[in-house]
Amino acid sequence: MKIRSESEMKAAGSSAAFSVLSKGQLKKAVVIGLFGNLGSGKTVFSKGFLGFFGIKRVVSPTFSIMKRYSVKGFPWKNIYHLDCYRVKNPSELSTLGFERIAADPENIILLEWPEMAGPLFKGISVHMAYGKTELEREISLPAGLRQSGSL
Numbered sequence: 773m774k775i776r777s778e779s780e781m782k783a784a785g786s787s788a789a790f791s792v793l794s795k796g797q798l799k800k801a802v803v804i805g806l807f808g809n810l811g812s813g814k815t816v817f818s819k820g821f822l823g824f825f826g827i828k829r830v831v832s833p834t835f836s837i838m839k840r841y842s843v844k845g846f847p848w849k850n851i852y853h854l855d856c857y858r859v860k861n862p863s864e865l866s867t868l869g870f871e872r873i874a875a876d877p878e879n880i881i882l883l884e885w886p887e888m889a890g891p892l893f894k895g896i897s898v899h900m901a902y903g904k905t906e907l908e909r910e911i912s913l914p915a916g917l918r919q920s921g922s923l
Contacts, residue, residue, distance in 0.1 A: 775909040781813045784911055785820025788898070792880065793824075797847045801879035803895025805886030810857075812900040813909045814884045818853055821882060825851060832884075834858065838868050849878040856888035865892055 775781045792802055804821075806814040815832040822830050825843045833839040833855045841851045852873055859865060870892055873879050886893040899912040 773911050773913065774903060775813065775911050776903075777907055778813075778816050781816040781909060781911070782820030782823065784913070785817040785822075786824040787820075788817075788913060789821045789824035793846065797877045799877055801874045801876055801881050802848075803874055803881045803883060803893070805883045805889075805893050805895050805897050806900065807886060807897060808900030809902065812902060813911070814900060815855075817898070817900070817911070818882050818884070822851060822853065827851070837864075847878075848880050850876075851880045851882065853882045854884065856883065856885040859885070859888040862888070862890035862892050865889055 773784070775784060788804070806817060808814050815830075819830045822841060825841075825846060827841050827843070830853070831839070833853055834857060837854060837856070837858065839853045841853065842849065843851055854865075856865070870889070874881060874892075874894075881895070883889060883893060883895070886895070886897070896914055898914070901910045903909050
């Protein structure tokens with residue numbers, strides 16, 4: 773799907789969040805891996821996703837690696853936003869308790885650079901790439917994150 777602006781990327785994130793909500797809780801955390809080069813829209817997508825759950829201030833956890841947001845009024849209690857760009861070894865995520873977080877059905881995980889998590893990443897993949905113009909992006913959402921007619 774073509775994304776032509778930051779607001780469209782946020783809308784795609786919000787729509788994906790609605791899809792997750794409509795499916796409800798699973799037996800483990802909902803884990804969404806955001807693949808793409810630097811600047812391809814992963815954090816903007818995350819802002820739209822988190823905004824759907826009422827989270828207004830979103831900063832990429834590039835340096836802290838992980839940020840936890842508490843949510844109320846939804847089947848989940850926490851949304852974890854991880855940026856694995858600086859992760860050198862998946863064991864670094866283990867140190868942060870990633871397996872415990874991923875095993876808890878009350879969590880959602882947005883994982884930027886999931887390829888850096890190695891075998892720890894088991895989830896839904898969203899791929900983003902540059903389009904033909906500076907602002908254009910291509911995004912590939914799996915069927916489970918698409919709302920018919922909205923994206």
